[in-house]
Amino acid sequence: MASLSTNSLSFRAPSIQSSRFSQVLRKPSSFQAISFGSFQSLKSLRLQISCAAKPETVQKVSDIVKEQLALSADTALTAESKFSALGADSLDTVEIVMALEEKFNISVEETDAQNITTIQEAADLIEDLVQKKPAA
Amino acid sequence: MRISVMSQMQQRSFSIDLPSLVPLQLPSRRETHLWYILPDEVKSTSLLNRYSQLLSPNERDRVDQMRGDELKKNALLARTLVRTTIARYQTNNAVDPGSLMFKKNMYGKPEVDWQNCKDCNKQPLHFNISHTGSLIACGVTVHAPIGIDVEDKERKIKHDVLTFAKRFYTADEVNFLATKPDQEAQRKEFIKLWTLKEAYVKALGKGFSASPFNTFTIQSTPGTEGGYSLCKTSELTANPMEETEKYNGGWKFTLLELADSHYAAVCIEDDEVNEGGPMKVIVRRTIPLVEDQLISERIFL
Numbered sequence A: 001m002a003s004l005s006t007n008s009l010s011f012r013a014p015s016i017q018s019s020r021f022s023q024v025l026r027k028p029s030s031f032q033a034i035s036f037g038s039f040q041s042l043k044s045l046r047l048q049i050s051c052a053a054k055p056e057t058v059q060k061v062s063d064i065v066k067e068q069l070a071l072s073a074d075t076a077l078t079a080e081s082k083f084s085a086l087g088a089d090s091l092d093t094v095e096i097v098m099a100l101e102e103k104f105n106i107s108v109e110e111t112d113a114q115n116i117t118t119i120q121e122a123a124d125l126i127e128d129l130v131q132k133k134p135a136a
Numbered sequence B: 001m002r003i004s005v006m007s008q009m010q011q012r013s014f015s016i017d018l019p020s021l022v023p024l025q026l027p028s029r030r031e032t033h034l035w036y037i038l039p040d041e042v043k044s045t046s047l048l049n050r051y052s053q054l055l056s057p058n059e060r061d062r063v064d065q066m067r068g069d070e071l072k073k074n075a076l077l078a079r080t081l082v083r084t085t086i087a088r089y090q091t092n093n094a095v096d097p098g099s100l101m102f103k104k105n106m107y108g109k110p111e112v113d114w115q116n117c118k119d120c121n122k123q124p125l126h127f128n129i130s131h132t133g134s135l136i137a138c139g140v141t142v143h144a145p146i147g148i149d150v151e152d153k154e155r156k157i158k159h160d161v162l163t164f165a166k167r168f169y170t171a172d173e174v175n176f177l178a179t180k181p182d183q184e185a186q187r188k189e190f191i192k193l194w195t196l197k198e199a200y201v202k203a204l205g206k207g208f209s210a211s212p213f214n215t216f217t218i219q220s221t222p223g224t225e226g227g228y229s230l231c232k233t234s235e236l237t238a239n240p241m242e243e244t245e246k247y248n249g250g251w252k253f254t255l256l257e258l259a260d261s262h263y264a265a266v267c268i269e270d271d272e273v274n275e276g277g278p279m280k281v282i283v284r285r286t287i288p289l290v291e292d293q294l295i296s297e298r299i300f301l
Helices: A016-025 A055-068 A090-104 A110-115 A119-132 B045-054 B057-065 B069-088 B161-168 B171-178 B183-204
Strands: B031-037 B102-104 B110-112 B125-132 B135-142 B146-152 B216-220 B227-232 B251-258 B262-269 B279-287 B291-300
Touching (some): A055 A119, A090 B161, B031 B069, B031 B146, B031 B262, B057 B069, B069 B125, B110 B125, B161 B183, B171 B183, B171 B216, B183 B216, B251 B279
Antiparallel strands (some): B102 B110, B125 B135, B227 B251, B251 B262
């Protein structure tokens, strides 16, 4: 069923890296406006591509963080929210990572786990790992 | 053993101007000084404002970034504890705690920047702080890198403790936890191990990547109360229990309880002079600029 091709994984969107390059190549006029060093201009093309993780992933991470740190449901969290500013210590961070592993069915290296400092970083790492998962 | 000390050292009242801090004698080579604040004991807004004046602009910014009043207060107290404590060890002149400068080593561990502090004499002081929501601690030594970690004894772990340990601790430690009679006992021992392992990594000062938790085992030293030792497991062994390299060289560990509510682990580098010798830990509770209370002096073999 799924073993031979990477497309067999149920991604909700095309993988970020391939869509970035394929979409850019299809729009030669805007290609000139883009330098590979600056991705801000890509947002104006309204493409679902960027260095950052998807909003749904960020949302899921936020929910798990709120639960682990026992924050009230109306605490406003953004992708930039820092774990330490929310009162998370290293044990909290590791517990958050374990919860994320369970939620997304991924496996995080301990050193990567300890280096996550914001919701954005967690979401980016998750998407990176989900993408790299071998075919089932 | 609780000893209250109302000695000639104390100045209980504080005047309008910043009072001179009561000086402290440096720890001796075999001593660790452990200071802690209980945030619930610090309620006065004017006192907190005074503390705020001691911080650098960067520190104040970081305090402001904390989400919520309680977190802001604790962040403020942590920086205040570090600055006032270190300033008090300046034996020659009264040093304004606000004039201390701090820097980070290349791995991010905070240190005193003596060179950029005017009026400071360089002291061979090492320090490390740790805090939870209800206790903030600072450990100070002379000549020996130090790491400390404190945890609420009642802290709940959301995951199954053994699953957590299998993921992050060594096989020896997992086996130790598995021998505990019930989940509560397992949770307690897990927390104790966490503080000891954290204290070690912080003492090393090279960041977590240099010493992942599953590359070293900490176990209690038989015949001691609160003494622990370190065994490094080689990452290459298939069976860590058989090929454990007994490497206690260089690091002393102690585990204490503070205020009946917290475990505190202290890890210091053994120096050649004192190698294998006993470690004395002097614990004091404090409210900076207000009072100190000697809590205990204990020798750990």
